[in-house]
Amino acid sequence: MSVREPFPEVRFKDNGLLRFLTCGSVDDGKSTLIGRLLHDSKSILADTLTAIKRTSQKRGLEAADLSLLTDGLQAEREQGITIDVAYRYFSTGTRKYIIADAPGHEQYTRNMVTAASTANLAVILVDARKGVLTQTRRHSYIAHLIGIPHLVVAVNKMDLVGYSQEVFDMIHSTYLEFAAGLGIRDVRFIPLSALSGDMVVARGNKLDWYDGPTLMELLESVPAARSEASGAFRFPVQYVSRPRTEAQRDFRGYMGRVESGDIRVGDTVQVLPCGLTTRIKDIRLLDHSLPVAESERSVTLLLEDEIDISRGDMIVSLAATPTVTKLIEAVVCWLADAPLETGRKLVLRHATRETKALVAAIEYRLDINALKRTSGGRLAMNDIGSVTLKLAQPLCVDRYRDNRATGAFILLDEATNNTVCAGMIV
Amino acid sequence: MDAHCSAFAPPAARLDHLDWLEAEAIHILREVAGQCSNPVLLFSGGKDSVCLLRLAEKAFRPGMFPFPLLHVDTGHNYAEVTAFRDTRATELGERLIVRSVEDSIARGTVVLRTPGDSRNKHQSVTLLEAIAEFAFDACIGGARRDEEKARAKERIFSFRDEYGQWDPKNQRPELWSLYNARIHPGENIRVFPISNWTELDVWEYVAREGLELPSIYFAHKRPVVRRNGNLVPVTALTPPRSGESVEEILVRFRTVGDITCTAPVASVADTLEKIVAETALSTISERGATRLDDQTSESSMERRKKEGYF
Incomplete structure (x- = not known):
């Protein structure tokens, strides 16, 4: 490469991007809360608001129904239900937000697992009149299972309980009691009213007894994306670049995203599964050479030694290597109509590698309402359980709780090509 | 009772939001290259597809793109945009395929109600014909989820059946960044690397990268x-x-x-x-x-997408 400028040091910096999930039971005001966040952060545009006011009037409502903002598909409007996870966007000037809005009906587990898989924070809605419900426990358990680092319990509809501190305190202590049993550590509580807006973006004047941050203040202060991750370096190779042109005769670049850890030029790394070690010669992003690539950056790595590396291999830190294995134990969520039974063969996709997998055993099925385990059996749609998988090829894995990117996998049905299972390695 | 809750005390983000979006899009493009055997990138000369080309450069240079560019030309484009499209493809040294709605009209596969009829929705027919002609298994496009209600629920790797149809009620679950591009012959995956971008993100990125439009x-x-x-x-x-x-x-x-x-x-x-x-x-x-065409009914985009529109 002829142009080799150093990467510009001074650049516009904002406070990154936060992906969060909203979950709640039917009628707990989730759509209204999202609508309120978008509305009060001035993220709703004039024409959208006009359309919502028009629809609200048609339905005989006096004020604009902010929940209509999250109305998606035609069938959903006709049936008044939400079918699938929807993604919403807003920005505060200091931070960009992606909301994964998961619906609260029967297929909840499947949708919530999907939405949770990319979230860094979950807002769990509780109706102040109803308190902590089975649904609340279920949402909290899934959020915890999927490894969302931060939970916020939003006690909504405070306007309907006279903004009572007693009601809030009661919910607070009930929740903490069961959260402790699940091992949930970072959880925060906010009393609010999505309908009137108290403690969402503005503090309002009805909740003076509460001295914590508003929901928006909390969102603004959460560590962005995976910026807190201090995991070991993991680089699943997505694509190998060998242009073989006159100018690039010897170029051999390994393209991928740094899934965790940082990597610097000169660092010693190991290539798996072959096990050979080498050093980082260069880190490229188009015409720039970077001294360091932070986690979540997509780059091209050049290595000191010529090693035969292809898509599916992983370049890792020599100091902390993943486990190379053909046998994994995992907690899974089954997503398909037909149940999963022992002996089933599927395709497993982990990082950038695909391999055949045999379901050697189903250890238990989890009743997530009662939070009890039933041993053996089969997994129906939306079931969560523990399985042992035998693999045709070795994978380089970490435990999911240590590394979401290298601890997660999906299973695909070879006949339909559908994604039928979400898995987390234990 | 103790203090209710306090704000977090985070370290400053290491990647700003454009860095993060860029890295995600590059990752998606490389997954297409790794998983699909005959992909194509839809390039119209519009700002979103200009961003896609920049992201493809970041994903694949110093090599060539592992896919050609395709423009479905309605024949009703501004001359500046068409000229820009050709210039940009030439500068990049990448192969540009143009298929036009005019040809579909000549073949009789597109029938206009009136000669001045909007040809926007008819692009679907020409696109599906081009997919069949070249046997493309994946089409990369610059659609964003913030553009329209029906798009808010679409996957990044979005499955289309052999008729090019999108079934919003039966989409593949999409978890973590593990994308599933597996299809049977005749089916197709539409891939949207800038799904998570907003209009503002696109403009900020164009400005930051100094892209021509x-x-x-x-x-x-x-x-x-x-x-x-x-x-x-x-x-x-x-x-x-x-x-x-x-x-x-x-x-x-x-x-x-x-x-x-x-x-x-x-x-x-x-x-x-x-x-x-x-x-x-x-x-x-x-x-x-x-967009004069999206205002006709609350679900016009959704209907067109089910019919194979991008």
Whole structure:
């Protein structure tokens, strides 16, 4: 490469991007809360608001129904239900937000697992009149299972309980009691009213007894994306670049995203599964050479030694290597109509590698309402359980709780090509 | 009771939001290259696809792109945009395939109600014909989830059956960043690397990367008429109706497409910086202001997408 400028040091910096999930039971005001966040952060545009006011009037409502903002598909409007996870966007000037809005009906587990898989924070809605419900426990358990680092319990509809501190305190202590049993550590509580807006973006004047941050203040202060991750370096190779042109005769670049850890030029790394070690010669992003690539950056790595590396291999830190294995134990969520039974063969996709997998055993099925385990059996749609998988090829894995990117996998049905299972390695 | 809760005390983000979005999009493009055998990138010359090309450069240089570029030409494009499309493809040294709705009309696979009919929705037919002609297994496009309600629920790797149809009720679950591009012959995956970008993100990225755009994106004088709250450009295809008075005012396009269904907005923003500032303050959404075809009914985009529209 002829142009080799150093990467510009001074650049516009904002406070990154936060992906969060909203979950709640039917009628707990989730759509209204999202609508309120978008509305009060001035993220709703004039024409959208006009359309919502028009629809609200048609339905005989006096004020604009902010929940209509999250109305998606035609069938959903006709049936008044939400079918699938929807993604919403807003920005505060200091931070960009992606909301994964998961619906609260029967297929909840499947949708919530999907939405949770990319979230860094979950807002769990509780109706102040109803308190902590089975649904609340279920949402909290899934959020915890999927490894969302931060939970916020939003006690909504405070306007309907006279903004009572007693009601809030009661919910607070009930929740903490069961959260402790699940091992949930970072959880925060906010009393609010999505309908009137108290403690969402503005503090309002009805909740003076509460001295914590508003929901928006909390969102603004959460560590962005995976910026807190201090995991070991993991680089699943997505694509190998060998242009073989006159100018690039010897170029051999390994393209991928740094899934965790940082990597610097000169660092010693190991290539798996072959096990050979080498050093980082260069880190490229188009015409720039970077001294360091932070986690979540997509780059091209050049290595000191010529090693035969292809898509599916992983370049890792020599100091902390993943486990190379053909046998994994995992907690899974089954997503398909037909149940999963022992002996089933599927395709497993982990990082950038695909391999055949045999379901050697189903250890238990989890009743997530009662939070009890039933041993053996089969997994129906939306079931969560523990399985042992035998693999045709070795994978380089970490435990999911240590590394979401290298601890997660999906299973695909070879006949339909559908994604039928979400898995987390234990 | 102790203090209710306190705000987090986070370290400053190490990647700003554009860095993060860029890294995600590059990762998606490389997954297409790794998983699909015959992909194509849809390039119209519009701002979103200009970003896609930049991201493809970051994903694959110093090598060539592992896919050609395809433009489905309605024959109703602004000449500046078509010229820009060709120049950009040549500069990059990448192969550009153009398939046109005119040819579908000649073949009889597209039938217009009236000669001046918007050809926007008919692009689906020509696109599906091009997919069949080249046996593309994946089409990379610049659609964003913030554009329209029906898009908010679409996957990044979005499955289409052998008729090109999208079934919103039966989408593949998409978890973590583990994408599933497996299909049977005749089926197709549409891939949207900038799904998570907003209009503002796109403009900020264009400005940050110093990307060139067709001139009609910047404020310029243009004859227009006012119709149903929109500015309608006066062209040979879209003459003024009787009783309408033509004005020449400063406008820019926020989105470029078929002349018959793309409206400009009044604007004096003639630089990227001014456009970013104006977009940040804008109170009208991109499609609401500028797409004459999406306003026909609440679900018009959803219907077109089910029929194979991008």
